[in-house]
Amino acid sequence: MLRYTVLRLLGAVPTLLLLVTLAFFLIRAAPGGPFDAEKALPPEIEANLRAAYHLDEPLVQQFVRYVGNLTRGDFGPSFQYRDYTVTELIATGLPVSFRLGLAAMLLAVLGGVAAGTFAAMRRNRPADHAVMAMAMTGISIPNFVLAPVLILLFAVHLGWLPAGGLGGPAHMVLPVIALALPQIAWIARITRGSMTEVLSSDFIRAARAKGLSDSEVVIRHALRPAMIPVVSYLGPATAAVLTGSVVVEEIFGLPGIGRYFVQGALNRDYTLVMGVVVFYGAVIIALNFLVDLGYAVLDPKVRY
């Protein structure tokens, strides 16, 4: 187990390096620069600015400098928000995005597993068909459609919840739902599939023969093996939630990392965009690593 953990951690290094390299050179290959303005800057000032941000050095040297700084957790200064470093900007956005993402993932897993298990226990009956039709609707409605519709319904017409902005827990309800619903639907489909398979296996028949009730069979015996495909979906689910949070933060006016990303992209704020891509990339890679370790806990056949 320790050996595997170390190997996997080492394996994450090339992925991270590829991520940084791709992002760095893509941005430098783009036309236009961070100092493009309506009025051209005097050449001396522009030269000074370029020197201050090391943009006058050869590309390779800039790259080495950037990677070196990254290893110290320094994402460099933001080009657009002049007095802030990217690390500071990410740190400001992180609490909002983290709360939003974590709440959405928890809701997605709990809701999805519950709905999927419910459907599997009533396989091919009306309740099953109803849940699966709802799940199909859930994966077919993008969260940028869902979010405005939720605002229209619950904030504008019914006036139950605030339409946006940062505030108490009530402000998080609609964004979390908008972010979680498509993932609830995916997880429900995956759970139903694996639960159906597990419920038809021999050891479950044995458990039933012992006289356990349906819910006892599910909770004590079927849930754990049925969760394995769900756990493997957590990696892609996190990626989807992080991406989705970009639009959800934009629609609900939440000052999270996603909003900085969109603003930074539109303003050609190289270091900010890079910082967010690398940061989210690292989060996704770290989560995939945890997911792999999670298999060992759930599946007794997996031994590292």
Add this chain to the structure above:
Amino acid sequence: MPGAVPGPLAGEDAIENAAQGGLFRDAARRLRANRAARASALILIALTVLVIVGPWLSPHAYDATDWDAISQPPTLAGQHYFGTDPLGRDLFSRTLVGGRISLLVGIAATLVSLLIGVTWGATAGYLGGRADHVMMRIVDILYALPFMFFVILLMVLFGRHLVLIFLAIGAINWLDMARIVRGQTLALKHREFVEAAEAMGASRRRVLRRHILPNLVGVVAVYATLTVPQVILVESFLSFLGLGVQEPMTSWGALVNEGAEQMESAPWMLIFPALFLSVTLFCFNFLGDGLRDALDPRSD
């Protein structure tokens, strides 16, 4: 060389084709019996026809401004069936023209991902050994990248060219396809008809083209059908952020974005494009599920 011995090879093909014909006949029968999938296919055909023909039949061009009908609710008078936007542009025409872009991107980008994914997966699976290991390791590494952010980056950096949108979206969606195709190819490689063809001296390329690829059609069709809605979703997502096609051209994502801004005063601007987008995604997903069930022999 294979051409020099037509008899046995042709015979081998015939046996295989007979078995495959039966599989596809069964699948077609199961698909026809699936009412949800059949309805989805019909709706998609109707939508495609409407999107292609509709804008010509509409009395208003998608980019023409009607100053007498600004932000008009849906009405049959004046023939703005879906209403108009704040510039007085007809939403019916815009929704259909936007649908052309969304469907076009969906299909073109799926073809790109199909081409890369099937080639990559089939090659890795058939070659096996070290080549397979290296190729799939590359897929694993790419899998861990936050691709959506790269596509946003690409759109921001290199402008909003339609072809770039196909390529960028197609290039990020081939990984699943490659994994599925590789798995299927590995399974096929050890089947008797492949071993027979190899024993008769068919070249690797011929075995791959003549025996492996045709047997992948079912799996590939299922995942292609399920890729189309994902791709339409990505395009709409980009358009929603203002990174898709440029004004006055539009797509469903861009229309939903405009609608979301006006939703309190002109909810029809949100409702119609959102409905078209969701129904399309819904039907593609249902059809893909139906195809998968139909091609699964266990489902009888």
